[in-house]
Amino acid sequence: MKFGVVVFPGVNCDRDCRDAVTAVTGQPVEFIWHQETSVEGFDALVLPGGFSYGDYLRPGAIARFSPVMAAIGAFARRGGLVIGICNGFQMLTEAGLLPGALLKNAGTKYVCRYLHLRAESSETPFTCAMEKGRLLHMPIGHGDGNYQADRETLGRLEDADRIAFRYVDGDGRATAEANPNGSVSNIAGIVNEGRNVMGMMPHPDRSFDRILGSEDGRLVFQSMIGALSRV
Amino acid sequence: MKVTVIVTLKPTVLDPQGNAIQRNLETAGISGVTDVRQGKYFEVEVSDAVGASERRVLIERLARDVLTNPVIESYRIEWE
Secondary structure, X not given: OOEEEEEOOOEOOHHHHHHHHHHHXXXXXXXXXXXXXXXXXXXXXXXXXXXXXXXXXXOOOOHHHOHHHHHHHHHHHOOOEXXXXXXXXXXXXXXXXXXXXXXXXXXXXXXXXXEEEEEOXXXXXXXXXXXXXXXXXXXXXXXXXXXXXXXXXXXXXHHOOOEEEEEEOOOOOOOOOOOOOOOHHHEEEEEOOOOOEXXXXXXXXXXXXXXXXXXXXXXXXHHHHXXXXXX | XXXXXXXXXXXXXXXXXXXXXXXXXXXXXOOOOOOOOOOEEEEEEOOOOOOHHHHHHHHHHHHHHHHOOOOOEEEEEEEO
16 A cells, blocks of 8 residues: 655645654555646555645645646545645645635634544544544644535535544533634534545644654554555 | 736635734724724736736636635625
8 A cells, every 4th residue: 555645835744644654554655746747556645734835825725726636636536545634634625625614713823732533433434443432632733724614515514424523622522612723513524525535634643653642643544544455 | 907806705704813803903992893804905917918808717717716715705806
């Protein structure tokens, strides 16, 4: 299984993602420069976090027009696994590969801290190694993580079990206090209709080893490798 | 030729930046302002070599596909 980490100018979690995938899956990982026009030979792609193109215009808005994005779109439509973390999530919504949008945090502040997530579905290739309801300790670091979508889209996400993670408190309750950015319905991560594309604001790539404060992020990459080896 | 594109958040979308400005106006000695919505303003220069109808298409594309996220924003073009 070969993983690709897509590198855009201004992202800063590309190496974290490579290290996380390497440590957790033991599979080969290669960087893919944003000017590439093909993602041939890769089994899964990671869109890392950071500040692509300085977050100018809107986070992810300029990265969306990078040459590699057309190839990623085609890869996703063929059913290839794509995970977007933080800025990667923003790129996927801007590119229309995931519904909704990520707005400025409701509290206007950049929020960088550990928090709790609840796995809302184990029926995705990114969460299949977790039981539904499982709590995860993971860090966030973003200024634009306020997920919003119209009511119809939210209904579709909910009905089709496409909400992957919600922000919760330590007891697993999705309260307003546990919501760091104002996201509708405490949403922290979603999958597309085909369930092969996931975006999440929290960082599994920063929580794959106990020395980082948590190793709960491992479950995301373990899920992916589990799903890939079942194909 | 110069064209102006104004991008605003849709009325239903929360604007934390606009709210922060509005909430703190009293400290600037400005009272009576009940709402502020922050948007974006783009001055776009188009080459004179581009014909009028082509220019229209190009600016529409720029405004719709690049400058605006249709999920949360709408745009207005001011032709000069």
